Amino acid sequence: MNRVLAERPLEGAASENDPALRASRARQRRGRWLAHGILLLGVLIFALPIWITLVGSSHDVNTIGRGEVPLWFGSHAIDNYIAAWERGGSAVRNTRAVPAGTMLWNSAVMATLIAAGKIAISILSAYAVVFFSFPGRMAFFWMIFITLMLPVEVRIIPTFQVVVDLNLTDSMAGLVIPVIASATATLLFRQFFLTIPDEYVEAAKIDGAGPLRFFWDVVLPLSRTNIAALFVILFIYGWNQYLWPLLIITDTSLETVVVGLSKMIGRGDAQNEWNAIMATAILALLPPVAVVILMQRWFVKGLTETEK
Amino acid sequence: MATLTLSGIRKSFGATTVLHGIDLDIAEGEMVVIVGASGCGKSTLLRITAGLETPTAGTVRIGGRDVTPLEPADRDIALVFQNYALYPHMTVFDNMAYGLKIRRMPREEIRRRVEEAATLLGIAPLLHRRPRELSGGQRQRVAMGRAIVREPKLFLFDEPLSNLDAKLRVQMRAEIRRLQRRLGVTSLFVTHDQVEAMTLGDRLVVMNQGRAAQVATPMEIFANPADTYVAGFIGSPTMNLLRATLAEGGGAATLAAGGSIPLDRPRPGPAGRALVVGIRPEHVTLGGSLPMAVELVEPLGSETVLHGTLPGGEAMTVRVQGPAPAHGGTLPVSLVEPLHIFDAETGRRL
Structure with missing residues (x-):
């Protein structure tokens, strides 16, 4: 805003020497400095912990062990990342260490399956609730809606029991399926579907498109931007799952990175391998960031070209 | 097809x-x-x-x-x-x-x-x-x-x-x-x-x-x-619909606004039967016995639409060719042909 005001050619205004003009320019300049100052402060607050982690991941284990907090890179970056990726640390004594490569793969598969599963289930249930009239339609909708009020922790014991009974512990299915049902996504899709004009449904009826055809050819393409936005949110939700994987997974080959990271800290008497932990933390950061950057291009594009 | x-x-x-x-x-x-x-x-x-x-x-x-x-x-x-x-x-x-x-x-x-x-x-x-x-x-x-x-x-x-x-x-x-x-x-x-x-x-x-x-x-x-x-819906400006009663013998109608107008053919019913007489604005002729108090003049170029009221308060619209005639607030008009006669109760054409 300030930039625009400052750069606008002031046609017809008084000459460059006009005191009022100079005063208003000075005010605009001051305002810009203030705004940028606040923004920079914000960036610092957010970036500093990540900077410390990034720098810490490039030193040897003893530097941080001594209690130093280095602010510039050391010389062990490549060794640390290779060790973390391949073995989960360099110390031979840590028998529970899981390679970061395995954990990242597990997390990526889990988060992708959760996000895709949640979107698939919720878009279909929202489609049913909005476009079909069947007995108990609103009752079903409210049943879905009410589960929003129950956080995972409340239903974790019955869910655990069900998963154990189905023999799904220590499996990717057990990790993903119980968290797939999503009231939030169903609600969001429902609200979006309500904005789709009835005329599209009627035009499709006259064109002879059945319900699934209409869903595939019209509703799904129109939901693209919503799906992209939800995928970002749900992928990060899946990536950050902690309590459920902690409960259900004992097999280290299925360890996810968020749980694995916490297990790397404070194991017995051994010294924490902070360099490996920080390298793993940086690695754990990358996939969600990649998803955000990738999908952002998509849904900003979708938001700017309105299609209705 | x-x-x-x-x-x-x-x-x-x-x-x-x-x-x-x-x-x-x-x-x-x-x-x-x-x-x-x-x-x-x-x-x-x-x-x-x-x-x-x-x-x-x-x-x-x-x-x-x-x-x-x-x-x-x-x-x-x-x-x-x-x-x-x-x-x-x-x-x-x-x-x-x-x-x-x-x-x-x-x-x-x-x-x-x-x-x-x-x-x-x-x-x-x-x-x-x-x-x-x-x-x-x-x-x-x-x-x-x-x-x-x-x-x-x-x-x-x-x-x-x-x-x-x-x-x-x-x-x-x-x-x-x-x-x-x-x-x-x-x-x-x-x-x-x-x-x-x-x-x-x-x-x-x-x-x-x-x-x-x-x-x-x-x-x-x-x-x-x-x-x-239908009479009021089709046609623009809309048809004037005036209250009236059937005169003795059915050959004329007595307008609520005053005056009597002959009908093209006798309508059935007892004297005093309630009627609605319709006439399109373009069929109202200037000069006559009905005084219309002009309230609004709309010049449309090739024609002029005059809005006003008749004695008794009924609204009346007249469409005339060319510019508005000179008037002193009151314009004498007459209803001749074609008239549309409706039954006041059922609204049906008679």
């Missing part, structure tokens, strides 16, 4: 009845316009014909075949929507081709039909565009094109011109008429605009509160409106 027959169509939503038994016969290639104020049930009637609503009672026949239980897609019809309902994510070509693709028509045939229709409508250069890149008039044409490529037995139009600006509306109106004549497809057109109705229809159905008040050609409706509703 086919005939359309609606018989005894009724529709109720819960306790409210919106259609009270509509009968309508449309001949092959005919264009019938359903016109009425909003809420009169005209759109519901169209939607029942399309199969988007099911009638509470009655049957719909297209080309002699009873289609009442059939889905819209199986009725061989095309509907042009008020807001066009073009799929926003498809190109113009895909929008027009979608119904044909679902019918598994060969790709070549689809291409041929779409291109033919696009050429006919002058939208051939737009086929690769999305609806949002089109103007209102172009979208309207695409919506028409989507209907044409189907080569249906029946065209249905649901107020397709009401989202266009006035100039474009007149232009599209003429275009639709030309196109319909050229293709010779039986058509049902719904509108609330009486000018649109008069210019488009071979016949009109004037609807009032779920009933067909009159079904006739535009000129017949204009010349002989069946009741006071």
Whole structure:
């Protein structure tokens, strides 16, 4: 805003020497400095912990062990990342260490399956609730809606029991399926579907498109931007799952990175391998960031070209 | 091409009845316009014909075949929507081709039909565009094109011109008429605009509160409106409707505003029977015994519309050729021919 005001050619205004003009320019300049100052402060607050982690991941284990907090890179970056990726640390004594490569793969598969599963289930249930009239339609909708009020922790014991009974512990299915049902996504899709004009449904009826055809050819393409936005949110939700994987997974080959990271800290008497932990933390950061950057291009594009 | 027959169509939503038994016969290639104020049930009637609503009672026949239980897609019809309902994510070509693709028509045939229709409508250069890149008039044409490529037995139009600006509306109106004549497809057109109705229809159905008040050609409706509703609805400015009573012998009417006027033929009934006398503003002649207090003068260039009141407070509109005559606030007028005489109780023409 300030930039625009400052750069606008002031046609017809008084000459460059006009005191009022100079005063208003000075005010605009001051305002810009203030705004940028606040923004920079914000960036610092957010970036500093990540900077410390990034720098810490490039030193040897003893530097941080001594209690130093280095602010510039050391010389062990490549060794640390290779060790973390391949073995989960360099110390031979840590028998529970899981390679970061395995954990990242597990997390990526889990988060992708959760996000895709949640979107698939919720878009279909929202489609049913909005476009079909069947007995108990609103009752079903409210049943879905009410589960929003129950956080995972409340239903974790019955869910655990069900998963154990189905023999799904220590499996990717057990990790993903119980968290797939999503009231939030169903609600969001429902609200979006309500904005789709009835005329599209009627035009499709006259064109002879059945319900699934209409869903595939019209509703799904129109939901693209919503799906992209939800995928970002749900992928990060899946990536950050902690309590459920902690409960259900004992097999280290299925360890996810968020749980694995916490297990790397404070194991017995051994010294924490902070360099490996920080390298793993940086690695754990990358996939969600990649998803955000990738999908952002998509849904900003979708938001700017309105299609209705 | 086919005939359309609606018989005894009724529709109720819960306790409210919106259609009270509509009968309508449309001949092959005919264009019938359903016109009425909003809420009169005209759109519901169209939607029942399309199969988007099911009638509470009655049957719909297209080309002699009873289609009442059939889905819209199986009725061989095309509907042009008020807001066009073009799929926003498809190109113009895909929008027009979608119904044909679902019918598994060969790709070549689809291409041929779409291109033919696009050429006919002058939208051939737009086929690769999305609806949002089109103007209102172009979208309207695409919506028409989507209907044409189907080569249906029946065209249905649901107020397709009401989202266009006035100039474009007149232009599209003429275009639709030309196109319909050229293709010779039986058509049902719904509108609330009486000018649109008069210019488009071979016949009109004037609807009032779920009933067909009159079904006739535009000129017949204009010349002989069946009741006071039709008389007031068709024609602009609207017909003057004045309270009156039947004089002894039935050969004259006594106006509530004062004075007596002879009738073209005697009307039945006892002396003092309550009547409504209708006269169109352009048929009122200047000079006479009825004093009209002029309240508003609307000069329209080639003609002038005068609004005023008669003694007793009844409103009166007069249309005269050329500029407004000089007047001193009161203008003497007289009602001669043609007069429309209605029964005051039932509103029916006598």
